[in-house]
């Protein structure tokens with residue numbers, strides 16, 4: 651790949667697609683290195699590439715060829731209508747999680763019809779903040795107080811940066827560090843309309859985990875004990891103390907965990923328990939209400 655101001659963006663795009671063996675990724679990385687959006691980049695295809703942009707692209711392509719996930723190389727990813735910062739401090743947001751958010755928003759829109767106060771919501775293990783921030787930005791302005799929590803200070807720095815980019819009403823989103831519910835002020839017990847979480851759910855020695863995931867994503871975001879259920883046990887056993895009566899617990903789950911999560915919810919006295927599927931018809935979302 652050449653970057654000495656004698657090559658146009660169109661030529662460099664073609665060369666990058668060959669290097670990466672992927673036209674779409676080449677396009678995203680070229681747009682990213684040029685600082686242009688898709689439309690601007692189309693108009694710049696015959697412009698010569700500056701040395702600075704050529705070197706920036708070279709670095710990005712090098713990282714990608716070394717095996718780093720595209721989302722980390724780009725430092726950003728789309729989630730529902732948000733464009734969020736992501737890097738190795740946080741899990742890469744997955745499309746299945748967008749469905750979890752949809753379920754949560756539908757439940758909260760319905761709850762809003764029945765109460766005349768602000769909703770209170772927490773996203774436990776928020777990582778980049780995508781679940782809580784998407785909910786906060788899709789519900790009517792100033793209609794909910796959303797608490798984003800994580801054990802990882804690094805992850806919360808990313809969530810904070812993503813919050814800053816959204817222009818939400820002051821005070822509508824709060825950020826708190828700690829182990830699951832212990833991040834929250836104790837006076838908020840029995841006051842949440844929704845507890846939503848995509849906790850770590852991979853078993854420690856799961857042989858099926860892809861190496862790109864194991865090598866790049868934070869292990870605190872992935873692994874949850876020898877059977878992958880440790881985080882669910884903690885969240886499900888404590889959620890009843892934090893929800894209002896009739897409040898909802900919505901969890902993203904591993905596709906083979908539906909039956910176990912159903913049992914855990916049942917044992918902890920939840921009602922209206924449902925396990926829903928994702929785009930691939932695999933169990934992915936558990937929802938239930940506090941009695």
Ligand SMILES: C[S@@+](CC[C@H](N)C(=O)[O-])C[C@H]1O[C@@H](n2cnc3c(N)ncnc32)[C@H](O)[C@@H]1O
Pocket residue numbers: 740741742743744747774775776777778779780781799800801802805828829830848849850851870871872
């Ligand atoms: C699977 S990631 C989910 C991240 C984000 N919510 C998403 O859906 O993309 C799980 C998150 O839980 C956090 N976490 C792990 N153990 C925790 C604990 N004991 N208390 C609070 N958060 C924890 C991790 O740091 C990570 O950000």
